[in-house]
Amino acid sequence: MEKSAIRNNLLKVRKNKFFIKHDQKKIINFILDQKINIIGGYLPINHEFNCLDILNQLSKKVSVSLPIMKKHNQMDFYTWKNNDPLKINNFGIPEPISSISVxxxxxxxxxxxxxxxxxxxxxxxxxxxxxxxxIISIKKILTIGLAFSFQEIKKVPIDSYDQKLNFIYTEKGFL
Incomplete structure (x- = not known):
């Protein structure tokens, strides 16, 4: 099956099942154990795994950053605090107003x-x-994909430009 067909099927399922609860203590403790300074998160859209509570908990100990989408399918991460204003980009996604890239x-x-x-x-x-x-050409970084367990498929079709993640976290724990 092609990526676009797989994507469409999974998005339909996620829309109907995104309410699944998950225990955030495990991922928060894992991240804090890494002794980091900056976490890069996202503001969930389209029934994505909601990481806002995770970011709020982590913000007590580390700096939080969010992506700003750029031209040519590029993005960078910028500092963000919970009450900072956001702007809506051309895709309808909230982004920080910050000019401090991290x-x-x-x-x-x-x-x-x-x-x-x-x-x-x-x-x-x-x-x-x-x-x-x-970023991996600039510094060492851990990547953690956030999803629901029902989003797992047998094999993701991959291309040469696709980047593998270090971990995947679902409501059932780490993969």
Whole structure:
């Protein structure tokens, strides 16, 4: 099955099942054990795994950053605090207004689908693949995909530009 067909099927399922509860203590403790300074998160859209509570808890100990999408399917991460204003980009996604660009130590990555080999299926724009490729050439970073267990598929079709994740976290724990 092609990526676009897999993506469409998973998005339909996620829309109907996104209410699944998850225990955040395990991922928060894991991240804090890494002794990091900056976490890169995202503001959930389209029934994604909601990481806002995780970011709020982590913000007591580390700096939080969020992506701003750029031209040519690029993005960078910028500092953000819980009450900072946001702007809506051309895709309808909230972004920080901050002008302070940072390189996160751990990057939380939204997923449409994933497989047991830590391959990720996103929305198809390649934003996260490009960013991960760029940042790993600059510094050591851990990437953690956030998804629901029902988003796991047997095999994600991968291309040469796709970036594998270090971990995937679901309501059932780490993969």
């Amino acid at each position: 390189y996160p130590d751990i990057l939380l990555v939204p997923l449409v689908g994933f497989d047991k080999n830590l391959n990720r299926l996103g929305y198809g724009g390649g934003y996260y693949d490009r960013y991960i490729k760029k």
